[in-house]
Amino acid sequence: MLRLPDNWQSIxxxxxxxxxxxxxxxxxxxxxxxxxxxxxxxxxxxxxxxxRGGPVHELEVISRLCWRxxxxxxxxxxxxxxxALRRCISLARSSEVIVVVPDRSLPLRDSLLEAVLxxxxxxxxxxxxxxxxxxxxxxxxxxxPRGRAIFEMxxxxxxxxxxxxxxxxxxxxxxxxxxxxxxEARK
Numbered sequence: 766m767l768r769l770p771d772n773w774q775s776i777x778x779x780x781x782x783x784x785x786x787x788x789x790x791x792x793x794x795x796x797x798x799x800x801x802x803x804x805x806x807x808x809x810x811x812x813x814x815x816x817r818g819g820p821v822h823e824l825e826v827i828s829r830l831c832w833r834x835x836x837x838x839x840x841x842x843x844x845x846x847x848x849a850l851r852r853c854i855s856l857a858r859s860s861e862v863i864v865v866v867p868d869r870s871l872p873l874r875d876s877l878l879e880a881v882l883x884x885x886x887x888x889x890x891x892x893x894x895x896x897x898x899x900x901x902x903x904x905x906x907x908x909x910p911r912g913r914a915i916f917e918m919x920x921x922x923x924x925x926x927x928x929x930x931x932x933x934x935x936x937x938x939x940x941x942x943x944x945x946x947x948x949e950a951r952k
Contacts, residue, residue, distance in 0.1 A: 766933075766934060766936050766937070766938045767785050767788050767789070767798075767934075767935065767936065767937045767938065768788065768937075768938050769781065769784070769785075769919075769937065769938065769939065770784045773912070773915060774910070774911060774912030774915065775911070775912070777893075777897040777900065777901075777911075778806070778896040778897045778899065778900030778901075778911075778914070778915055778918065779892075779893030779894055779895075779896045779897035779900075780893070780897075781896075781915055781919075782799075782802050782892065782893055782896045783893055785798060785802070785937060786798055786799065789935070794932070794935065796843055797931070797932075797935065798935060799841070799843065799867070799892060800829065800830070800841055800843075801922050801925055801926060801931075801935075802892075802896060802918075802922055803832075803839070803841050803865055803892065803895065803896070804824075804826075804832065804921075804922075804925060805918045805919070805921040805922035805925060806895065806896050806899035806900070806918055807824050807832050807834060807839060807899070808824055808918075808921040808925075809899055809900070809903050809914065809917055809918045809921060810822075810824075810834065810899050810902065810903070811823065811824045811834060812903075812917070812921075813902070813903040813906045813907045813909075813914075813917075814902075814906060815906050822834055822835055828852075830842070830843075830849060830852070831852070831856070836860070836861065837860075837861050837862075837863065838856055838860050838861065838862045838863070839862075839863050839865060840852075840853050840856060840857075840862055840863070840864050840865070840887075841864075841865045841866075841892075842864050842865070842866050842874055843866070843867055845870075845873075845874070845877070850877075853878070853887075854878070854881055854882060857878070857882055857885055857886070857887040858882065858885055861887075862887035862888070863887060863888045863889075863890060863895075864878065864887050864888065864889045864890070865890055865891075865892050865895045866889060866890070866891060866892065867891070867892055868891040868892060868893050868894075871889065871890075871891045874889055875889040896918075899918070900914045900915055900918060901914075903917065903918075916939060916940070919937045919939045920939060922937060923936050923937055923939065
């Protein structure tokens with residue numbers, strides 16, 4: 766089981782993700798964790814996005830690397846594999862896309878997509894920044910403390926692992942919601 770840092774309620778969502786990824790060995794397990802965290806952050810976005818009387822937003826899973834919310838595509842591009850790049854480039858040529866990449870490869874992937882797509886280049890964001898952005902948006906939209914937004918995202922991540930019959934060692938040891946409320950009340 767993956768452990769949260771002691772100060773998880775006071776650091777950014779991206780820092781929590783970095784801490785969790787540091788505990789995982791193996792390229793495939795790191796990929797699954799990163800993909801699961803991105804998916805959970807998008808679930809959090811849909812759950813907390815202000816509706817103002819409009820329709821409920823839905824998260825549509827397009828593939829293992831792609832999701833859609835309200836006509837906007839989110840594409841996770843963890844490696845420079847031809848098939849993933851082709852899909853990303855094809856999607857960016859016809860739709861609005863936000864590409865999420867591992868932090869260490871942000872400059873390379875951004876330059877690559879700019880060279881190929883030029884004026885049609887999608888927004889390219891680092892994964893830790895993307896998760897921090899989603900957590901911050903939830904805290905603003907719902908007037909939640911950061912710890913609550915991180916808790917909600919990690920709970921969604923855990924539900925995804927269990928629902929997919931995934932590796933239970935990849936679950937995050939999150940506190941019970943009652944423990945979170947006690948901690949928030951002390952502040």
